[in-house]
Amino acid sequence: MTPPPSATRPGAAALGLAGLLGLLLTVEVLPRSGVVSADYLPPTSRIVRALAVELNDRAFWRALGDTLTGWALGLAIAVVAGVVAGVLIGSVPFLRAATASTIEFLRPIPSVALIPLAVLLFGTGLGSTLLLVVYAAFWQVLVQVLYGIQDVDPVTRDTARSYNLGTWARVRHVLWPTALPYVMTGVRLAASVALILAITAELVIGSPGLGSRIAVAQTSQAVPEMYALIMIAGLLGLLINLAARTVERRALFWHQSVRGEAVL
Amino acid sequence: MLDVRGLRKIYGGHGREVEALRDLTFTLDPGELVCLVGPSGCGKTTLLKCVAGLLAPTSGEVLLDGSPVTGPRPGMAVVFQEYSRSLFPWMRVRDNVELPLRQKKSLGRQRRHALVEDALEAVGLTASAGAYPWQLSGGMQQRVAIARALAYEPEVLLMDEPFAAVDAQTRAGLEDLVRKLWQERGMTILFVTHDIDEAVYLGQRVLTLSASPTVVQDELKITLPHERDQLESRADARFAELRTHVYAQIRAAGTRPAPTA
Numbered sequence: 006m007t008p009p010p011s012a013t014r015p016g017a018a019a020l021g022l023a024g025l026l027g028l029l030l031t032v033e034v035l036p037r038s039g040v041v042s043a044d045y046l047p048p049t050s051r052i053v054r055a056l057a058v059e060l061n062d063r064a065f066w067r068a069l070g071d072t073l074t075g076w077a078l079g080l081a082i083a084v085v086a087g088v089v090a091g092v093l094i095g096s097v098p099f100l101r102a103a104t105a106s107t108i109e110f111l112r113p114i115p116s117v118a119l120i121p122l123a124v125l126l127f128g129t130g131l132g133s134t135l136l137l138v139v140y141a142a143f144w145q146v147l148v149q150v151l152y153g154i155q156d157v158d159p160v161t162r163d164t165a166r167s168y169n170l171g172t173w174a175r176v177r178h179v180l181w182p183t184a185l186p187y188v189m190t191g192v193r194l195a196a197s198v199a200l201i202l203a204i205t206a207e208l209v210i211g212s213p214g215l216g217s218r219i220a221v222a223q224t225s226q227a228v229p230e231m232y233a234l235i236m237i238a239g240l241l242g243l244l245i246n247l248a249a250r251t252v253e254r255r256a257l258f259w260h261q262s263v264r265g266e267a268v269l
Numbered sequence: 270m271l272d273v274r275g276l277r278k279i280y281g282g283h284g285r286e287v288e289a290l291r292d293l294t295f296t297l298d299p300g301e302l303v304c305l306v307g308p309s310g311c312g313k314t315t316l317l318k319c320v321a322g323l324l325a326p327t328s329g330e331v332l333l334d335g336s337p338v339t340g341p342r343p344g345m346a347v348v349f350q351e352y353s354r355s356l357f358p359w360m361r362v363r364d365n366v367e368l369p370l371r372q373k374k375s376l377g378r379q380r381r382h383a384l385v386e387d388a389l390e391a392v393g394l395t396a397s398a399g400a401y402p403w404q405l406s407g408g409m410q411q412r413v414a415i416a417r418a419l420a421y422e423p424e425v426l427l428m429d430e431p432f433a434a435v436d437a438q439t440r441a442g443l444e445d446l447v448r449k450l451w452q453e454r455g456m457t458i459l460f461v462t463h464d465i466d467e468a469v470y471l472g473q474r475v476l477t478l479s480a481s482p483t484v485v486q487d488e489l490k491i492t493l494p495h496e497r498d499q500l501e502s503r504a505d506a507r508f509a510e511l512r513t514h515v516y517a518q519i520r521a522a523g524t525r526p527a528p529t530a
Contacts, residue, residue, distance in 0.1 A: 160354035163323050167347040168369035168421065178368060182359040259359045259401055 055229035079138025091150025149191030153184030307478030408439035
């Protein structure tokens with residue numbers, strides 16, 4: 006197994022870290038030197054202090070929990086629905102032809118455009134967040150699954166046919182593993198999009214979570230706290246992406262893109 | 270055993286028709302090892318797919334034990350040229366071999382496992398049962414594909430240029446493996462190849478195909494001794510005669526337009 010190229014060069018990691026430190030330093034210096042007003046951009050040290058206060062606040066952890074609940078629940082619903090619909094539509098040519106234009110019409114509708122609808126239906130509860138998250142994440146998964154189903158190798162298909170594999174065996178042992186790399190990409194994209202929509206819903210609609218806490222901090226002039234919460238949201242996105250990539254590598258250990266050089 | 274009668278295949282579509290196979294008729298007796306050799310692009314793979322029931326012929330028919338082949342049949346197994354695409358990389362060697370057997374509901378779990386072990390032993394891969402196909406060399410991967418076909422216990426084994434993608438030494442070993450398995454198990458084998466030497470070395474009979482649109486150009490009984498050896502058999506004067514004969518037929522087939530039906 007060859008590790009990814011970026012990990013083989015310790016220099017690259019050091020350079021990345023230096024860039025991050027540079028950013029933190031810039032944010033520290035800009036308001037202190039008066040180039041930017043500290044009212045809008047507090048120095049790093051103050052943001053970090055606000056962050057420490059947040060981490061000791063139980064309300065913060067509750068908000069984080071709410072955001073993660075909306076994210077995880079929405080993502081789970083979207084993935085299950087996307088995979089089931091994708092396998093069904095993708096393996097029945099009639100359904101595929103019948104739904105193609107509808108999917109192309111519905112998919113580009115930005116999830117945020119559904120905010121008024123979500124409020125009408127669910128008010129400011131978890132339901133609103135879920136509607137937006139599921140809508141945004143569902144298409145990511147569905148479209149990838151549809152591509153994946155189409156990608157069955159002709160020789161693999163002939164092999165399955167020549168050995169009389171039944172419908173279930175073909176779905177389970179041929180179609181699903183073939184589509185899995187696509188499914189994983191879809192899930193990874195959906196996981197990121199789901200977080201964006203979860204926080205957007207909380208921020209705009211005011212359903213409980215990190216987003217509404219950011220909004221509250223902003224309206225009460227607690228600017229360092231607001232930045233601290235934004236940093237948390239960013240870190241959350243980073244962690245989610247890392248976790249998704251790890252799951253992807255584990256699940257696709259057999260795939261060309263992951264397995265690297267053959268071991269003899 | 271296996272009867273191919275008046276097989277014809279025309280590929281249509283896009284306003285253009287291509288006649289791949291014109292008129293093929295031949296028979297394999299039970300337990301026979303027949304090699305089909307022909308110039309590249311003569312429709313060997315098309316023919317094999319029609320015989321395997323993977324492709325419907327335009328006209329003519331394929332009979333297995335007297336009954337027409339209209340789709341893949343449990344009595345036949347195919348070994349494809351592209352072993353790396355034919356084996357499932359997400360399954361261990363053992364599971365690859367076992368998967369087709371799971372479709373045969375009459376087989377119990379124990380019988381299934383016994384068949385898998387036996388097939389892997391026959392191709393000398395018992396030690397690699399737990400590996401993934403992509404961890405093996407090309408020749409070993411093709412052995413896995415052969416083991417999968419063996420475990421399926423077919424009456425007829427169809428092999429589509431199975432050794433075209435492996436190096437010469439591996440190929441020699443695999444050829445001897447096919448001869449050995451054929452002698453031990455007595456199944457009927459149709460072996461398609463573009464390699465004249467391979468066809469003469471392996472077969473009891475060699476059918477030479479013409480260029481496309483394809484007909485059977487020539488049929489030759491291989492009069493080499495039953496026991497073959499990579500060094501002795503190939504050095505045999507008769508081997509040279511036979512391969513020269515096949516070569517001449519292929520050259521004739523390539524230059525002369527095939528007789529119209």
